[in-house]
Amino acid sequence: MSDDQRLIDQALGGDAAAFGLLVHKYQQRLFNTLVHLAGCREEAEDLMQDAFVQAFVKLDSFRGQSSFYTWLYRIAFNLTISLRRKRRLENSHEHAPIVPANEPLDDRQDASEHLELREQADQVHMALGALAEDRRDILILRDIEGFSYEQIAEILDLPIGTVRSRIHRARLDMRNQLTGIWQENSAD
Structure with a gap:
């Protein structure tokens, strides 16, 4: 059993701290990807939070056919697509610019x-x-x-x-x- 699966089982058993460990493990990686997908850090933060909330709520539907991160990423990706659709309706097809993440010197x-x-x-x-x-x-x-x-x-x-x-x-x-x-x- 993988570390992620053990944490998922613990979270499903009511251990909120176990899910917190999953969040800690994947939040930076997911955030960096969402900055590229969403186009700005603020939207990436919102999308990341929404993705983790949805993952927590739907954790019992995780079947383990893929890695937890792949499943989490799919949730975040779907949220990003929904945001883009909403943005398109509001801004009539304007694309958000890509904002490079600040990298340490x-x-x-x-x-x-x-x-x-x-x-x-x-x-x-x-x-x-x-x-x-x-x-x-x-x-x-x-x-x-x-x-x-x-x-x-x-x-x-x-x-x-x-x-x-x-x-x-x-x-x-x-x-x-x-x-x-x-x-x-x-x-x-």
Whole structure:
């Protein structure tokens, strides 16, 4: 029995602290992903809290066919989709910008290296933000979160072949976006 399953069983038995340990274990990882998906830290925090509340309420429906994090991520992903639908209705198809997470500065890097890395990160975030939502989501799942093709298929409820082709197309789109950004910057 995995540590997560033991904590789930304890939580189902009334031990709220056990669920708190699951929250502590996964909150930072889920938050980082939701920042990319939602486009801002405040919405990511709200989505994360809602996801954990729903996970707690629906904990008895967790069947263990996937990891707890995959199940939790699916809840958070569905909440993100609902938020996007609501946002689309309110803002008539405006896309939220991608807000890069603040990363700690490595003391070993000098200022110019840090500036160059920051510019590259900003360009990647800009290119990612310019992708269609479904392509951005699948790249985040695979390349940022590191989910397997099988896990992505489960989360998005898609056949594995569809996942593979969407990732391929999303990477091509990302390459085209970055090429355009780099050509624009070199012309300046």
